[in-house]
Amino acid sequence: MLCYLFAYIDRVNVSFAKMSMAKDLQFSDSVYGFGASIFFIGYFFLEVPSNLILDRVGARLWLSRIMISWGAISCATLFVQGETSFYILRFLLGVAEAGFFPGIIYFLTIWYPSKLRGRIMAALICAIPISGLIGGPVSGWLLDALHQVGGLTGWQWLFLVEGFPSILLGIACLFVLRDTPEQAEWLSPADRMRLRQIKAEEFPEVPGHSFRHALTSPSLWKLTFVYFSLGAGFLGIAFWMPTLLKEAGAGSNTSIGLLSAIPHLFSIVVIMAAGWSSDRFRERRLHLVVPILVGALGIVLAVKSGGDLHRVLVGLTLGVAGISTAVATFWTLPGLVLGPQALAGGLALINSALALGGFAAPFAIGWLRDHVVDGGSVALHSLAGILVLGAAMVLTFRSGAVNR
Structure with a gap:
């Protein structure tokens, strides 16, 4: 969980x-939206090959490689000088991180039985x-507190400070x-034998097809569409939440960071x-269906909200909590409907749908x-309409x- 936490912070x-x-480099909303989104182009094309x-x-070697490379690229973002360098580094960050999340899902599926x-x-x-x-709070504080320290702006310190831990975690995972x-x-x-028996009992419940055969499975493509809707909804909120709070009158960067933590705090309780x-x-x-609809409602x-800060915050809280909860439940499904031979590639293909949603929503x-x-x-x-289609x-x- 700690590794994925820093993956999401750096993303x-x-x-x-x-x-x-945006002010320092004269970026319009379109430039920012495309830069935020182009991460997912690199992520999309390398997702299946990476997994x-x-x-x-x-998993040990490859997940470590992913973490070290994305941490280094995240730190390097402090050198952005304009649109082109911004786009290139965001694209490379997506290339580096491709395969990480489905790799973790694959790893956990190997280790844990379906009932858990x-x-x-x-x-x-x-x-x-x-x-x-x-x-959120750390980023807001870094922007305000470290601005012009050592000749760097606050946003440059943000990328450096938040990217470096991923490099250390990648080394630790090795x-x-x-x-x-x-291998544990x-x-x-006796414990190893019991885990082998559990996995042998579970995987025969579903046909063990190759990844190529899985591509003809309606279940795989339905899962892919559902995850596209979740990715579009969640990442559309995630990349624009600070801006929405600022426009609703949230105040300083530190205040925006603190307010942005509220939806996430509520989400933790609901997800668990x-x-x-x-x-x-x-x-x-x-x-899965109920949280998706709650997210759309939020x-x-x-x-x-009419620009009212409190109403915006309530809506964002419902949106983040609903979609986050849906994502957690969603990832119990692939292991139930995909065969073991198709699982690694199938998980990567499904997660590639998040890349499409993650590109389309922030850019749009x-x-x-x-x-x-x-x-x-x-x-x-x-975005709300796409979520409703995903629930359907x-x-x-x-x-x-799926109810197992």
Whole structure:
């Protein structure tokens, strides 16, 4: 969870840097939106190849490589001088991080049985709101407190300070992680045997097809669309939340950082409660559909706030909590409907849909804000509509196939 926490901080800290970076470098909303989004182009094209390499060389080595490289590129973002260098470094950051999240999901699927997976995935996804809970206030403070210290602006310090821990964690993973339970010297022989038996019992529940065969599976493509909707909704909020709070009158960068932590704090409680409930009742569909609809409602409420800060904050809180909870529940499904041979590539393909949503949503919001009257409202209403379509797609899965 700690590794994914820093992955998410390094992915979206540009949303806080934008508040002073855009002024220093004369970036329009369209330039910022495209720079935030181009991360996902590199992420998209390298996602499946990266996870197929992970399947060959093992999670320990490949996840460590990913963390070290993205941490270095995140730190290097302090050298941005204009639009071109901004676009290049954001693209390279996406290339470096490709495969990390589905790699973690694959790793956890190997280690944990399905009956525990709801809580395990909930704990992992809690890294997202925790990153906001910590990263928001820290980012706001860095922008204000370290501005012009050592000749660097606040946003330059932000990228340096928040990127370096990922390099250290990547090095640590080389020594701590084990690819499979069989390699874990801290487990007794009996524990290792029991874990092997559990996995042998679980995977025959679904056909073991190759990744190529899985591409013909309707279930894989339905999961991919659902995750596209979640990615568009969540990342559309994440990359524009500080700006929305600032425009609603939140005040200083530090104040914006503190206010942005509130939706994430609420999300942690909801995610863990939903994860426990999903495992307790062995029910996945409604535990996914209801949070998606709550997230869509939150986005609409933020749009309809009339610029009132309190209403914007309530809407953003519902949006972030609903979509974050849906993401946690969502990741219990692939292991139930995809065969073991298709799992690594299937997880990567599904997560690639997040890249498409992550590219489309932030860029569309920025472009519409610059070129269309009330364009921000149009974009956010569209995100809510996409989420509703995602919820409808979830209902096409048979309850017996996913409620386990």
